Amino acid sequence: MPVITEIADLKRLYRRRVPKMFYDYAESGSWTEQTFRENTSDFNDLRLRQRIAVDMSNRTTASQMVGQDVTMPVALAPVGLLGMQCADGEIKAAKAAEKFGVPFTLSTMSICSIEDVAEHTSKPFWFQVYTLKDDDYMQRLMERARAANCSALVITVDLQIMGQRHKDIKNGLSAPPKLTPSSIVNMATKVPWGLEMLQTQRRFFGNVVGHASGVSDPASLSSWIAEAFDPSLDWDRIRQLMDMWGGKVILKGILDVEDAEKAAEVGADAIIVSNHGGRQLDGALSSIRMLEPVVQAVGNKTEVWLDSGIRSGQDVLKAIALGAKGVMIGRSFVYGLGAMGEQGVTETLNVLQKELDGSMALCGRRDIADVDRDILLVPEDFSGRYA
Secondary structure (H helix, E strand, C coil): CCCCCHHHHHHHHHHHCCHHHHHHHHHHCCCCHHHHHHHHHHHCCEEEECCCCCCCCCCCCEEECEEEEECCEEEECCCCCHHHCCCCCCHHHHHHHHCCCCEECCCCCCCCCHHHHHHHHHCHHHHHHHECCHHHHHHHHHHHHHHHHCCCCEEEEECCCCCCCCHHHHHHCCCCCCCHHHHHHHHCCHHHHHHHHHHHCCCCCCCCCCCCCCCCCCHHHHHHHHHHHHCCCCHHHHHHHHHHCCCCEEEEECCCHHHHHHHHHCCCCCCECCHHHHHCCCCCCCCHHHHHHHHHHHHCCCEEEECCCCCHHHHHHHHCCCCCCEEEEEEHHHHHHHHHHHHHCCCCHHHHHHHHHHHHHCCCCCHHCCCCCCEECCCCCCCCCCC
């Protein structure tokens, strides 16, 4: 077994093991990919203050996210197609998260269904929905999530229309993968991945096929996706969806102070500062640059989390220092899942916690609850406030 000391180790294994179309799906952004790149690179502008002669014993990274106890303030973000990165991927990721003590969020566009994940886990997980046109389908999704004892609903609010992702289009991304000369040649080099896929029946979108109106088989899925998203989404519709759920709601995809204030007004239990991993509006600011202005705008009205760009425990620490109550990770755990399945997700979480704990200590803090802006050196022009 390879020695894993950083997320980059898992990324290298992931790239070797998973077919190109699914690697590119995770490791790409929209248009020129400027925002995708800056989501990670902008963390480098935040420097840490090393402190000495401070008691570093009895440290803890334990925290809470929307009232839920967590081993560290990190949740697994909703990521579509996990079951194509690794056979039964959603189940494996959820099991790893449960054992580690952090939340797992199941995407509507998952390969394993809500019921599949519930059957293989013992604690509540979160469920993510898009803002779709079909109210009947949305209600059925929420009923299924409630029946599975999902403890929070994550509503993705930044996907009324889809940003153009050149690699996905050129690769002909689909689940199951379309057999073309190039995809066949590439998959022929991914034998362990292929053998695992042959051993599972879960190869298409388990929450959609057989559940959404007009989608009875994988062949009818593409036309449904093209028409499913609701371009007329407004705040009244968001309120309607929140009322439809009736429980804890997290709004994902906030990247503007005015939108954050509105999200707090409608009663979101948490909001996630996110640009969809750079996969929507290319040229938008990175999530980390927009974090502090959003935190300052909403104060204590709602929890503010960060999504997009987290690749290390130091990134987690920096986000917490700028006011986030938690972060979501997507690509970081996808690397682990694609590389080593459930064990790889555990390795991802172990790496992040070790880096978070060690860096926190060297900054003179023993408890994640005591981390604040004082541990950072922040450039004056860093935040997303532009004239």
